[in-house]
Amino acid sequence: MKSQPTLEDVARLAGVSTATVSRVLNTPDLVRAETRDRVRAVVDQLGYTPHFGGRALAIRRTNTVGAIIPTMENAIFARGLQALQTRLAARGVTLLVATSDFDPIQEEEQIRALLARGVDGLVLIGEARGADTYTFLARREVPVVLLWSHREGCLWTSVGFDNHRAAAEMAALVVASGHRRVAMVAGVTAGNDRAAARVEGVRAALAAHGAPPPRVVEAAYSIEAGRTAATTLLTQDPAPSAIICGNDVLAAGVYIAARDLGLRIPDDISVTGFDDIDLATVLDPPLTTVHVPHRRMGQAAAEVLLRLADAPAHVESIALETEIRERGSLGPGPSETAQ
């Protein structure tokens, strides 16, 4: 890679000092129009771009924030990120994305990597991580916003929704539809507070409505894992009449399992999801699921982060609402006689 022109090259060619060039770039009002134009012409001619490192060194910030998401292969994180990125870009801030593959160790590594790159702030997904990670973050005093979950009493600023409540509402709806033998295909709960909260929400709601506790099977984040888990649940006796899924991807796996077993949805088995990704509407029948405001979440996170980066004051967490989208995969429970 060719060595790039520097401020000094521009200055020399324009016959001014480096200070003036710098001012043309950063505070143009302080420079006489004539000089400004001359400098700008040289900048264009040389194709000059400021050196990031030099700049970061001098102004002691990078205008960069980092986000660590579990995986990019999940449309829902991607979409939230996209909103975050767009909003940040409008403020001249660049977003650095890293993935942890749902692994706390990897997440910790990525946090260090991003911090080493001098990010001015950090977006992390969920709340569940080791105490030492939080200590580390606190010590660096870097602005952090937790996305995707919101729980009363969390010390860190978060932008998200109440996974427990949303899952409970869905479970309540399932029971209200007449189901009593309810099972759940959950995401992996270890190190994942969202998945865990959803399981707990379902458990709590079923108990509150006098339904027997659900059989819960955990599955990794993939259609295939959902299919396997659902096959287990559907072939046991007695089989559940409804399966609540921890997310839409798992629900898609349940659809495939049902298809393989010759079961019709929702006649033979009801299915619900969580997230409301595009996939939900493509499924046949369309999936009844919990709609999550990913876009608004990404946008709100951007605002919070920028505020946090400007003034290190405490910023209030933001709770967003979820909403059940009824689409047809949840039918009435089995009639008494059929039981």
Next chain:
Amino acid sequence: MKSQPTLEDVARLAGVSTATVSRVLNTPDLVRAETRDRVRAVVDQLGYTPHFGGRALAIRRTNTVGAIIPTMENAIFARGLQALQTRLAARGVTLLVATSDFDPIQEEEQIRALLARGVDGLVLIGEARGADTYTFLARREVPVVLLWSHREGCLWTSVGFDNHRAAAEMAALVVASGHRRVAMVAGVTAGNDRAAARVEGVRAALAAHGAPPPRVVEAAYSIEAGRTAATTLLTQDPAPSAIICGNDVLAAGVYIAARDLGLRIPDDISVTGFDDIDLATVLDPPLTTVHVPHRRMGQAAAEVLLRLADAPAHVESIALETEIRERGSLGPGPSETAQ
């Protein structure tokens, strides 16, 4: 954000010079074991991390490469990126991701933004972009690899596959299955060589096999757009007996349109896709589509980029193979009598 400890802080506390600390971090062999341990202890104690800007300034590289993809909301790019990132990370290189939203202007902006951040290399999707963009890249002499398309005679190093040929093969299969009234729901071809090549491939193959030219409708990258386009095609007279789609997402839209119109796949209408994302197997019936080796593509891109970054020699483009996955959405063409 608290001001971080510097090399000098570490040096002072360890009672050595900054040079020694730097050596402990970068070339530990040059330092006596005893000193090394002492310095490392202080590094840990202080939680010291090297300042990225300072480092970039001194060594004149960032160990960072940038990638600009059209959108993160498409699982297929995400997956390729993930592979790219993993491979790069193994070599200590960080990946910066930006999105262009299929817009050449935005892509150009992102290129500048990434270069301004001092990326050592660039991954771009596809080949279609303005001549001045290429001139700019050439002038900066930054290593670039083009992903997702591969065409003989392209001057830039690319890692991809022949979109034209793959689409032609699919079209040939459709004709061989007995279809003659073939339509296509294509991606937007303006500024997108992959989408354009796929359309051309289909056209060429149909012509070569004596089938009438296809009716082609372009649609943005979304299920909804695919649905709209398909509705147009399916309600015209005579309706096509098969719809070839420019990608799987559009195919999903076609499924919904067909469902809405009461048409069964593949009995009433055959559908094919392109990309082979997870979605393809979830659809009912599972989608016959062109499988694209996204993972291998991402990995190969990483290798090429690293080689290019080390030695500015020319590196050969890599052509990967695609493969048709027959799954059930492509049925036999209508019988003579039905026509």
Next chain:
DNA sequence: TTCGCCAATGCAAGCGCTTACATCTTGCGA
């Protein structure tokens, strides 16, 4: 005319790091 002020610009230090070169030990052979 002289003075003071303001706008425009230059000067130079310093941000944190690496590294060529200088300096200082140390241990060994003569």
Next chain:
DNA sequence: TCGCAAGATGTAAGCGCTTGCATTGGCGAA
């Protein structure tokens, strides 16, 4: 015992940029 090479460490310049302060040149007021 001395000299010297090799190993360990320090010194300081310089990477490209920003910015507080100094300097310059006009211009209006006294």
